[in-house]
Structures are given as C-alpha cells and as structure tokens.
Amino acid sequence: MLYIGVDLGTSAVKLLLMDEKGTIINVISKEYPLYFPHPGWSEQNPEDWKKAVMEGIPELLKGQDPSLVAGIGAGGQMHGLVVLDENDEVIRPAILWNDGRTQKQVDYLNEEIGRDVLSGYTANIAFAGFTAPKILWMKENEPDKFERIRKIMLPKDYINYCLTGVHCTDYSDASGMLLLDVKNKCWSQEMLKLCGITQDQMPKLFESFECVGTLLPEVAGALGLPETVRVAAGAGDNAAAAVGTGTVGEGRCNISLGTSGTVFISSAHFGVDPHNALHSFDHADGGYHLMGCMLSAASCNKWLMEEVLQTKDFAGEQAKITDDKLGCNHVYFLPYLMGERSPINDVYARGTFTGLTMDNGRSDMVQAMLEGVAFAIRDSLEVARSLGIKVTRSNICGGGAKSPLWKKIMANVLNIELDSSESEQGPGMGGAMLAMVACGAYPTVQAACDALICVASTVKPDPEIAARYEARYAEYRKIYPALKTVFKELAKA
Numbered sequence: 001m002l003y004i005g006v007d008l009g010t011s012a013v014k015l016l017l018m019d020e021k022g023t024i025i026n027v028i029s030k031e032y033p034l035y036f037p038h039p040g041w042s043e044q045n046p047e048d049w050k051k052a053v054m055e056g057i058p059e060l061l062k063g064q065d066p067s068l069v070a071g072i073g074a075g076g077q078m079h080g081l082v083v084l085d086e087n088d089e090v091i092r093p094a095i096l097w098n099d100g101r102t103q104k105q106v107d108y109l110n111e112e113i114g115r116d117v118l119s120g121y122t123a124n125i126a127f128a129g130f131t132a133p134k135i136l137w138m139k140e141n142e143p144d145k146f147e148r149i150r151k152i153m154l155p156k157d158y159i160n161y162c163l164t165g166v167h168c169t170d171y172s173d174a175s176g177m178l179l180l181d182v183k184n185k186c187w188s189q190e191m192l193k194l195c196g197i198t199q200d201q202m203p204k205l206f207e208s209f210e211c212v213g214t215l216l217p218e219v220a221g222a223l224g225l226p227e228t229v230r231v232a233a234g235a236g237d238n239a240a241a242a243v244g245t246g247t248v249g250e251g252r253c254n255i256s257l258g259t260s261g262t263v264f265i266s267s268a269h270f271g272v273d274p275h276n277a278l279h280s281f282d283h284a285d286g287g288y289h290l291m292g293c294m295l296s297a298a299s300c301n302k303w304l305m306e307e308v309l310q311t312k313d314f315a316g317e318q319a320k321i322t323d324d325k326l327g328c329n330h331v332y333f334l335p336y337l338m339g340e341r342s343p344i345n346d347v348y349a350r351g352t353f354t355g356l357t358m359d360n361g362r363s364d365m366v367q368a369m370l371e372g373v374a375f376a377i378r379d380s381l382e383v384a385r386s387l388g389i390k391v392t393r394s395n396i397c398g399g400g401a402k403s404p405l406w407k408k409i410m411a412n413v414l415n416i417e418l419d420s421s422e423s424e425q426g427p428g429m430g431g432a433m434l435a436m437v438a439c440g441a442y443p444t445v446q447a448a449c450d451a452l453i454c455v456a457s458t459v460k461p462d463p464e465i466a467a468r469y470e471a472r473y474a475e476y477r478k479i480y481p482a483l484k485t486v487f488k489e490l491a492k493a
Contacts, residue, residue: 001441002064005425005432006053006074007237008156010034010044010096010259013052015060016428020441022452024423025064030056035093040100043093046082046158053159057223066224071211071435072163073232075240075427076156078176081134084151091145094155095134098260098295098338102133103347105140109133109178113194115276121190123182123272123280124175128339128347129295132178135195152201156234164213164231167203172239174205175281182282183270206233208240208284209437209445232431232438235284238262238291240430245395245421246453248285248446253391255410255418256426257400261297261373263342263380265290265389277343277383284434285445290389292342292380297373298400300335300351304369309362318370318405320363326409327468331355331364332476333372334483342380344480348487354479370406371469374413375476381414393417393458397426404459412465413473422456 002025005016012031018024030052035043061069079097084090095101109118109126118125126133131154139146153161154177157169174180179195179202181188187202206212211230220227234240238256242264247254254264263278266289272280273290283289296303305314336349353365381391396418400406411418423429433448442448 001070001439002068003070003432003435003439004057004060004072005428005430005435006072006076006156006159006234007240007426007428007431008049008074008076008159009237010077010098013049013056014428015053015056016425016432017060017064018429018432020436022423024425024429026060027425027428028056028060038101042096042099044096045093046090046155049155049159050162054222057225061224067226069225069229070441071230071232071439073431073433073435073438074156074159074234075237075431076154076159076173076234078154078173078236078238079129079131080155081131081138082153082155082158083138083145083149084153085148086150088151088161091148092142097129099134100128100339100347102128102137105133105136106347108136118178119272119276121188122178122180124178125276125345126178127341127345129341130176130178132191132195135197139196149197149201151203152197153203157203160212160231160234163215163219165216166213168206168212168233169203170206170208170233170235170284171282172208172284173234173236176236176279182280182288185282207286208233208235209286209434211438230435230439232434234431234434237427238264238293239281239284239289240427240434241397242266242289242430243284243433243445243449244423244426244428244430245397246449247395248283248449249287251389253394255377255394255396257297257373257396257398257406259297259299261294261377263292263377263384265384265391273383273387275383277345278380279342284430290384292383294335294373294376294380295338295341296335296351298398300337300369300373301400303337304366314403317363317366318403321367321405323465325367326412326465327472329364329367329371329472331360331368332479333365333368334479335369335372335376343383346484346487348491349480349484350487350490352479352483370409371413371472372476373400374410375473377410378414378473391416393419395419395421397421397424407459411459412461413469415461415466415470417461418459419455420457422454
C-alpha cells in the first residue's frame with residue numbers, strides 16, 4: 001500500500017509518497033504566497049494551501065496506481081489562526097506562527113492573568129506566536145469578524161477538513177494554541193472563557209495517529225483516489241518531524257534547522273519547565289515533549305546570503321570557514337530577526353552583529369551567523385539540562401542540516417553527537433508514518449519508527465573545537481542581556 005505525507009510549511013507544501021517499507025517514491029513541492037500587510041504581521045490565505053494540496057496530489061501520483069493509496073497524514077506549521085463562519089467559509093487570512101502583532105494581548109495574559117495561572121491551565125505561558133493571543137487580538141480589533149466565528153482551526157487541520165469534512169485537530173498541534181490542558185488532553189474551559197469562545201467553536205481532539213475520517217466523495221473524485229483513503233489527524237510540524245526522525249518514547253532529542261529552529265525532547269511522562277522557557281506539549285506518539293523554539297534559524301542564512309550578500313552560492317560562502325577558524329571568531333550574531341520565543345520570549349529582540357573590526361570580512365559574518373543560530377539553540381538545550389535532562393546525542397534535520405559545516409558547528413557548540421537519518425523529509429515522512437498507524441500498517445508510532453528510521457551519518461564534536469566554543473558561548477550570553485532594554489526602546493522610537 002501507499003501513503004501520502006503532507007508537510008504544510010510557511011512557504012510551500014511538500015507532498016511525499018511512501019510505501020509501507022519506508023521507500024520514498026516521489027516528492028513534490030508547491031509554493032504559495034506569504035503576506036506582510038503591516039510591519040511584524042505575517043498572513044496566508046488558507047485557500048492557497050487547499051489549492052496547492054489539491055493540485056499537488058495528482059501530480060505526486062503520476063505513474064502510480066492511485067487505488068493503492070491507503071492513507072494521508074499531515075504535519076503542519078503550528079499556531080496559525082484559521083477561522084471559519086457558519087458556512088465553513090474562511091473569514092479572514094490566517095494569522096501565522098511568526099506574526100508579532102499580539103504583544104499587547106501577550107502582556108495581558110502573562111502579566112494580568114499571570115504566568116502561573118496560565119501554566120496551571122495549559123502548562124505554558126503566552127507567546128506572541130500562540131493562537132490564543134491572536135483570538136484576543138481579533139476580538140479587540142476585528143469584532144465584527146470575531147462575532148462570525150463558528151470554528152477555530154490550525155493550518156493543517158483546515159486541509160484535513162477540506163479532505164474529510166471533519167473539524168478536527170490533534171493534541172500535539174493543539175498544545176501550541178494556549179487553549180489546551182496539555183496534561184489532561186482536553187480543552188481548557190478557563191482559557192476558552194478568557195478568550196470569549198466556547199468549546200463548540202473548537203475542533204474535535206484526536207491522537208495524531210488516529211483516523212479522523214475518509215475522503216469526501218467529491219474530493220476523492222477530484223484527486224483520483226478511492227473514497228476509502230483514511231486521513232490521520234496528523235501533528236504539528238515539529239512533532240511530525242520528530243516522528244520522521246524516530247524521536248519518540250523517553251528521552252530522545254531532535255534538533256531542527258528549518259525556517260525556525262527547535263530543540264525537541266520526547267518523554268513518556270508529563271513535565272513542565274518551572275520558568276516556562278521551554279514549551280510543554282503533547283507528542284504525536286501519545287506521550288509528551290518539551291520544546292524550545294527560535295523564530296529565525298535557517299532563515300537567518302537565507303537572509304544574509306540573498307538579501308545582504310546578494311548571492312545564492314551558500315556552499316561557496318562557507319568554503320572559507322575551515323576547522324582552524326571554528327571557535328576563534330570574535331564576531332557575534334544575535335539571530336533575533338523576527339523577535340524571539342524560547343527561551344527569552346521577547347518580541348522586541350532584534351538581530352545584531354557585534355564585535356566587527358576593520359579586519360573582518362564577509363566570511364567572518366557568515367561564520368558568526370551560523371554560530372549565532374547554534375548558540376541560540378544551545379540556550380534552549382541549557383534550560384533542559386538545568387531540569388536534569390541529559391542530552392548526549394540528538395537527531396538533526398531541516399534545510400540547515402544539509403550544510404556539513406553547520407552540522408559541525410552545531411555538534412561542537414552543543415558538545416553532543418548529531419545523527420542524520422537516511423531520509424531528510426521531516427514532517428512529510430512523519431505525516432505518512434502517522435497515516436500508516438491510522439491504517440493499521442503498524443500498531444504504534446514507536447513500532448513504525450523502529451521499522452522505518454535508520455541513521456545515515458553521525459557528526460561527533462572535536463574536544464579542542466568544543467572547548468573553544470565553550471569560551472565563545474560564555475561571551476555570547478552577555479550580549480542579549482546588555483541590549484534587552486535598548487531593543488524595547490528602539491521599538492517605541
């Protein structure tokens with residue numbers, strides 16, 4: 001049988017076709033627009049996602065027998081606010097995970113309602129990217145549209161609705177809304193009331209590997225697929241990527257260098273960082289996970305290369321950065337181009353180069369950027385270590401992980417071994433694996449991972465380079481605290 005994985009990203013949807021043995025048969029990508037109607041805002045039209053998926057699946061299946069497709073599973077960008085009216089029509093463009101308009105609402109939730117109260121309700125505090133602050137923003141700024149809301153969904157859930165007609169979400173994705181009681185896996189009635197919404201407006205909750213329904217007849221006809229195709233609830237992109245790298249069960253770690261960057265630590269047991277610097281979410285395997293998320297990771301590389309240096313020769317720019325230079329750079333980069341979430345939770349934070357002198361060239365800036373992202377990933381890892389969690393190795397995935405230099409920097413900055421899986425498909429593969437479980441091809445997510453995930457290569461830290469980076473990281477950690485008040489003042493100027 002065949003399974004389709006959907007990776008609903010910020011810039012494109014990537015569709016993957018895989019058989020039950022984990023062989024990837026085809027992968028295609030369909031781009032769609034991203035809108036910035038005001039500085040700091042970020043939106044997309046959900047209809048663009050639907051169009052990309054509906055056009056992409058037939059293309060994905062060219063040359064294949066569509067009757068063999070058994071299931072579809074999606075991993076999707078988290079936190080985005082999708083609102084439907086009484087006719088299930090989209091009311092307004094989706095407000096995305098990297099949208100920064102909600103600082104007023106975040107401050108209200110964290111300062112007036114209180115971090116401890118929020119953490120008690122949901123195991124998390126408010127961040128600008130989360131869904132609940134977006135709902136409060138809409139209630140205050142678009143009251144007429146707010147009154148029309150009949151269903152609130154997340155991005156990949158809208159795709160599942162279009163496929164099945166079922167209003168659904170999964171626990172991993174719902175965890176990032178600040179509306180879910182993560183520990184007890186149910187909607188928080190207190191948070192719903194705070195936001196002025198009801199449980200009837202929320203989608204039905206499922207485990208990521210559960211079947212939410214089968215294809216609507218008209219959808220099956222348009223896609224050329226059987227109506228019996230089962231659709232899994234799917235997962236948030238990071239949880240789906242964790243499944244796709246085998247990061248399930250107790251104490252496994254995955255680092256993702258995508259548009260955003262994450263440290264993802266799986267657990268069989270519920271746990272909360274007492275300072276809420278890390279997110280405490282449900283996992284796609286039925287367990288839990290802690291996650292640190294930085295808003296700009298590989299996107300920092302794209303920005304520096306294409307916007308500043310005006311080149312697309314990423315490898316060429318990195319070629320001059322040899323091993324003897326690692327840990328010896330006196331230029332530092334704060335990767336806060338979109339503000340930051342974990343662990344500082346500061347929407348006012350901005351990117352900076354610090355320590356530049358007349359003898360520095362472009363390769364020093366490229367190196368500082370790569371190192372700055374690695375240092376910021378380590379910030380979240382240090383929080384996990386402060387909780388007694390021992391991480392000695394991790395999977396690594398995402399577009400940034402395709403750079404051998406960046407993986408080497410990351411391994412030495414974190415001083416851990418980094419494994420790369422044979423497949424680099426991340427959320428798409430995880431989505432397809434969740435569909436396999438929903439279809440009964442494997443009894444559990446763990447069983448699917450054990451059968452399908454293989455390590456292709458491992459990067460080990462070099463003791464000398466790691467020691468040099470230890471000193472550099474100590475200096476890096478002084479920069480943001482020194483500039484924190486400056487960032488806020490500049491934002492008000």
